[in-house]
Amino acid sequence: MGGMTETEYLVEMRGITKRFPNVVANKNASFTLRKGEVHALLGENGAGKSTLMNVLYGIYRPDAGEIRVYGKRVEIRGPKDALKLGIGMVHQQFKLIPVHTVAENVILGLKEMGFVLDGRKINQRLGEVISRYGWKISPDARVWQLSAGEKQQVELLKALFRNVKILILDEPTSVLTPQETVVLFQTLRTMASQGIGIVLITHKLEEVFSVSDRVTVMRGGETVATKHVRDTNIEELVELMIGRPLLKIAPARQLSREKAVLRVSDLVVLNDKGLEAVRNVSFQLFGGEILGIAGVSGNGQQELLEAIAGLRKPVSGKIFLDGVDITDKHPWEIISAGVSYIPAEALRYSAAEMTVAENLVLKAYRNPEFSKKILINWKNVAKKSMDLVQSFRIVTPSINNKVGNLSGGNVQRLVLARELGTYPKLRVVLAAYPTRGLDIASTEAIHQEFIKKSEQGVSILLVSEELEELVALCDRIMVMHRGEVVGVLERGMYDIEEIGLMMTGVKKMEAKA
Amino acid sequence: MLSLKLERRGEVSRKFSAAVSGFFLLAGLFFASIIFELLGVSAVETFSRVVSVFTSQSSLMQAILRGLPIGFAALGLCLAFKMNFWNIGAEGQMYMGMTAATGVVLLHAYYGYIPDFLVFPAMVAAGFLAGGLYCTLPAFLKVKFGVNEILPTLMLNYIAMHFVNFLITGPWRDPRGFGFPLSIIFPPYARMETFLGHANFIGLPAAITAAALIFGLLQKTSIGFEMRVLGQNFEAARYAGVKIGRTLLTGSMVAGGLAGIGGLVIVSGMLGRLRPGAPAGYGYTAIIIAFLAFLNPWLAVPAAIFFGGLLVAGDVIQATLNLPFAAVQIFQSTIFLMIIVGEFFKRYKIRVVR
Numbered sequence: 096m097g098g099m100t101e102t103e104y105l106v107e108m109r110g111i112t113k114r115f116p117n118v119v120a121n122k123n124a125s126f127t128l129r130k131g132e133v134h135a136l137l138g139e140n141g142a143g144k145s146t147l148m149n150v151l152y153g154i155y156r157p158d159a160g161e162i163r164v165y166g167k168r169v170e171i172r173g174p175k176d177a178l179k180l181g182i183g184m185v186h187q188q189f190k191l192i193p194v195h196t197v198a199e200n201v202i203l204g205l206k207e208m209g210f211v212l213d214g215r216k217i218n219q220r221l222g223e224v225i226s227r228y229g230w231k232i233s234p235d236a237r238v239w240q241l242s243a244g245e246k247q248q249v250e251l252l253k254a255l256f257r258n259v260k261i262l263i264l265d266e267p268t269s270v271l272t273p274q275e276t277v278v279l280f281q282t283l284r285t286m287a288s289q290g291i292g293i294v295l296i297t298h299k300l301e302e303v304f305s306v307s308d309r310v311t312v313m314r315g316g317e318t319v320a321t322k323h324v325r326d327t328n329i330e331e332l333v334e335l336m337i338g339r340p341l342l343k344i345a346p347a348r349q350l351s352r353e354k355a356v357l358r359v360s361d362l363v364v365l366n367d368k369g370l371e372a373v374r375n376v377s378f379q380l381f382g383g384e385i386l387g388i389a390g391v392s393g394n395g396q397q398e399l400l401e402a403i404a405g406l407r408k409p410v411s412g413k414i415f416l417d418g419v420d421i422t423d424k425h426p427w428e429i430i431s432a433g434v435s436y437i438p439a440e441a442l443r444y445s446a447a448e449m450t451v452a453e454n455l456v457l458k459a460y461r462n463p464e465f466s467k468k469i470l471i472n473w474k475n476v477a478k479k480s481m482d483l484v485q486s487f488r489i490v491t492p493s494i495n496n497k498v499g500n501l502s503g504g505n506v507q508r509l510v511l512a513r514e515l516g517t518y519p520k521l522r523v524v525l526a527a528y529p530t531r532g533l534d535i536a537s538t539e540a541i542h543q544e545f546i547k548k549s550e551q552g553v554s555i556l557l558v559s560e561e562l563e564e565l566v567a568l569c570d571r572i573m574v575m576h577r578g579e580v581v582g583v584l585e586r587g588m589y590d591i592e593e594i595g596l597m598m599t600g601v602k603k604m605e606a607k608a
Numbered sequence: 609m610l611s612l613k614l615e616r617r618g619e620v621s622r623k624f625s626a627a628v629s630g631f632f633l634l635a636g637l638f639f640a641s642i643i644f645e646l647l648g649v650s651a652v653e654t655f656s657r658v659v660s661v662f663t664s665q666s667s668l669m670q671a672i673l674r675g676l677p678i679g680f681a682a683l684g685l686c687l688a689f690k691m692n693f694w695n696i697g698a699e700g701q702m703y704m705g706m707t708a709a710t711g712v713v714l715l716h717a718y719y720g721y722i723p724d725f726l727v728f729p730a731m732v733a734a735g736f737l738a739g740g741l742y743c744t745l746p747a748f749l750k751v752k753f754g755v756n757e758i759l760p761t762l763m764l765n766y767i768a769m770h771f772v773n774f775l776i777t778g779p780w781r782d783p784r785g786f787g788f789p790l791s792i793i794f795p796p797y798a799r800m801e802t803f804l805g806h807a808n809f810i811g812l813p814a815a816i817t818a819a820a821l822i823f824g825l826l827q828k829t830s831i832g833f834e835m836r837v838l839g840q841n842f843e844a845a846r847y848a849g850v851k852i853g854r855t856l857l858t859g860s861m862v863a864g865g866l867a868g869i870g871g872l873v874i875v876s877g878m879l880g881r882l883r884p885g886a887p888a889g890y891g892y893t894a895i896i897i898a899f900l901a902f903l904n905p906w907l908a909v910p911a912a913i914f915f916g917g918l919l920v921a922g923d924v925i926q927a928t929l930n931l932p933f934a935a936v937q938i939f940q941s942t943i944f945l946m947i948i949v950g951e952f953f954k955r956y957k958i959r960v961v962r
């Protein structure tokens with residue numbers, strides 16, 4: 096043991112404890128990062144991963160413990176300190192300013208750090224980086240116009256532009272397409288080979304094995320183990336994370352296709368930019384069916400779901416629920432008809448300063464169970480919330496905790512609990528990336544819940560980029576590209592390669608769903 | 609090199625929050641006393657007079673009376689701001705409440721349609737409706753055309769002011785008032801003190817009841833829930849199926865209506881007639897009061913009465929210590945400023961960084 100090995104560590108965190116009112120988010124946690132390694136950070140939702148890295152990035156100050164960077168003991172008082180030390184972080188929830196352009200977001204804050212700015216040069220350099228990674232964003236695009244995946248790229252750009260030596264990525268792949276993920280991982284490996292240390296928070300175990308060198312597992316705020324990836328395996332990591340092996344998905348089943356519950360015909364919907372996002376889409380969703388929509392995000396899936404949910408007015412075309420025309424109906428009428436909607440960005444549709452209980456009944460407060468005439472029965476709300484918190488395993492100190500204080504995955508669990516658990520007669524679930532941000536055990540639980548619901552006759556429209564998820568769950572898969580349906584596949588005919596080709600627009604199939 | 613840095617605090621406990629408020633209130637008094645000493649007036653003397661406002665019965669009654677109109681308006685603003693409806697127009701809504709209440713009195717005095725005992729209830733209803741409708745106008749523009757409410761609510765204040773000036777210099781001027789721009793003096797049945805001896809005896813219970821109703825509306829009813837969700841996150845409200853237009857119009861009706869009631873208290877409880885100069889910025893003060901009360905309806909009325917006390921104290925200091933009116937305003941603003949600084953320190957802390 097000498098100075099040599101110590102300086103090899105870019106980061107050493109020892110005995111970190113961080114308390115929030117009623118919660119200990121980190122308990123005596125330790126973490127090290129070596130030069131040139133990709134270090135995966137695993138753990139269930141609410142295990143304390145984001146908090147630990149927020150401590151390193153200076154967003155929170157630890158109640159106890161010490162941090163060394165490049166072997167030297169440091170006090171990181173804020174993100175600016177962190178950036179000065181060469182620490183960059185890409186958050187789970189984007190920290191971009193929607194009305195600004197990509198370039199403006201990237202250079203924001205750079206000036207104070209002593210960089211000289213020249214608009215044209217910056218755009219040129221940005222353009223270089225963007226094309227180097229094979230991205231498609233323009234430096235002049237406004238951030239609000241970008242898809243989730245593209246916003247992620249802007250966040251990465253920000254870090255790349257600041258020459259960080261230590262890069263923390265909080266669940267970066269949850270919003271990326273499989274192709275983008277591959278590209279990202281290549282980038283990460285290149286960066287690592289240049290000596291940058293990378294922390295990768297993730298719930299996807301394949302990623303641990305495909306890109307990381309070491310892995311640290313957290314549980315209940317503690318760091319329970321750090322391993323070399325080559326010395327461990329999926330089963331061991333699962334055991335470490337949740338203390339038991341994982342269940343497996345249910346087998347395929349037969350269902351009758353007599354009556355369509357949801358029928359969409361020739362639907363045309365515009366996106367926020369006023370361009371056609373959904374082009375003449377027609378399909379039927381049958382009772383108890385799980386119909387998958389495969390596609391690279393930003394190909395009209397979100398606009399399609401929003402149109403069905405009544406949140407976006409279609410330009411033309413019709414939507415029928417049980418034969419009744421619901422096009423142009425108020426969102427409330429569509430909710431009352433039993434159509435639930437799990438949106439892609441959970442926090443965007445949550446009241447972050449309101450409580451867990453209030454967010455759980457965000458839609459159901461009008462049900463007779465929860466309100467008599469105009470008075471809300473908060474006692475019943477509390478009872479129901481307690482049930483839902485338990486059955487959907489939402490980690491929160493109480494049902495009166497603010498939703499903004501929940502961990503990312505737990506906000507998602509809350510949305511799922513509301514959309515799957517508070518409708519008196521659920522008919523259709525519109526689900527966009529429902530397992531985004533969930534740990535593996537909860538992902539599995541949600542899959543089971545979907546299958547259970549579909550067996551009870553609920554129809555599910557499942558938008559996902561994860562083909563394994565679609566293939567495992569769906570009775571049919573519809574592929575969307577540039578707002579059009581480019582193919583429909585029946586269970587038993589799934590070919591991941593082929594779906595991938597259709598998603599990228601290389602292949603097209605003549606069929607109607 | 610030393611530099612100062614702001615750092616956000618997380619959630620703070622109630623005890624901490626109360627301690628900070630207390631500290632900065634004292635700091636405000638301290639700074640005010642420096643100003644008084646500089647003006648050559650004994651600070652001790654001054655403060656004993658300020659304190660006596662809250663201890664002597666008659667001036668406390670004055671403080672409450674002055675606080676009531678502000679309190680009603682602030683209650684409405686708690687609701688409006690909770691809805692994220694930036695109503696800067698409580699002043700104008702108070703004008704409209706004053707006007708409508710006076711209108712009822714004049715109608716009755718000149719034409720005598722209804723029995724006397726119904727006049728006051730009719731004034732209350734008219735004040736509420738006038739203030740409320742005046743506030744739904746910008747809400748309607750927001751719902752229908754997406755117009756931001758800040759400018760319309762502000763501009764409507766000036767329209768209301770000139771409208772009142774027009775009325776009391778023209779059609780509503782007291783014919784026996786020697787040409788002064790004043791309405792007739794309200795007959796007893798139109799004045800709040802007639803009923804229980806002092807305007808406060810119905811005003812204060814009414815304000816507390818209103819606070820309870822607003823609290824109940826926000827916390828216990830589904831429309832209040834919708835208002836809070838709407839204020840929190842517009843997208844979430846749409847997503848939850850909230851009928852946004854209806855919610856905004858209802859909320860702005862109640863918010864403006866309460867300011868209108870504040871206007872009624874001014875003409876019926878304080879002045880006894882419609883005259884220029886009122887509401888003297890109470891509608892703007894109510895904005896500060898609503899924020900000092902953290903938009904909590906229970907705190908709005910006490911905060912308004914505290915401010916009413918400062919107004920009365922200002923008069924007392926001015927009259928007895930012979931201080932200029934500006935000094936009084938400095939005194940009031942210093943205390944307010946320090947309370948607001950205290951709010952800042954509940955959210956942030958300052959660190960010295962090398």
Ligand SMILES: Nc1ncnc2c1ncn2[C@@H]1O[C@H](COP(=O)(O)OP(=O)(O)OP(=O)(O)O)[C@@H](O)[C@H]1O
Binds near residue numbers: 138139140147505532
């Ligand atoms: N600002 C905060 N205030 C109060 N509690 C918080 C705050 N931030 C996090 N917590 C709590 O600390 C715990 C750990 O949260 P953290 O965000 O670190 O989890 P995580 O491991 O990143 O989970 P996920 O996989 O869901 O993102 C959770 O119970 C969370 O509710």
Ligand SMILES: [Mg+2]
Binds near residue numbers: 187
């Ligand atoms: Mg997290």
